[in-house]
Amino acid sequence: MKYMLIMRATDDAYAGMANFDFDEMLATVGAFNEELIRAGVLVAAEGLTDAEEGVVVDYSSEPPLVTDGPYGETKELFNGFYILNVASKEEAVEWAKRSPISGPGFKTEIRRVSSIDEFPQDNEWVKRERAWRESTGQL
Template sequence: MRFILLLKARLETESGGPASRALITAMDRYNDELVRAGVLLDAAGLHPSSRGALIDFSQGKRTVTTGPFASSDALIAGFWMIQVKTREEALEWARRCPLLPGSDRGAASGCGARAAGLSARGAPHHQAR
């Protein structure tokens, strides 16, 4: 099963400044563990929303809004795509995710696991319910 671990944006990631040496070291260690376990498919850190745009496809129109975006609660600072055998294994990896400075509510405030719903070819996969 494929899962995506999402690293939520915070004020520090939205500032566009460099990450601390301690955080970079922790992220490198975590990435190395994922690679050694053979579960990492892809990973990346994302630019702050000030460098992004949102395209709204409503009412038959395409409306582009450029960043930055006010609410960092819905923004993503990075991701890991992993392939594991169970949801529980994905959640265990999410619990081990390094936390950003100021993450005071445990892993849920920094990193969460979502089922990616991807087929072996990477195309969206729709399962019958």
């Protein structure tokens, strides 16, 4: 099963990361990533640019409203993610507990990634997606 570990931080915790030595942070996170790779569970891992560079598309109106970052009322910023292929949610939790990106103001949300096998296989759109995934080596 695949699980997404969503790395979140409060504004203060995220700002505090600016005080970390960048090379030291890369070495620490790199060592954790290497553990995930050696364990054979890492599918993807990406960091995100600052919220100031992002936009939000709000579908509450027609046409949708596009707002530049930074976002108002931000309590926690989503600043990166991992996708792990593990046997259970409990295993995903154990990996999250080992994350070097931790401390006050940091959280990891864990969500299972749905598999295409969970959708009706006789649906035309599911068939098309399955064919695309097979053609690109994703199944």
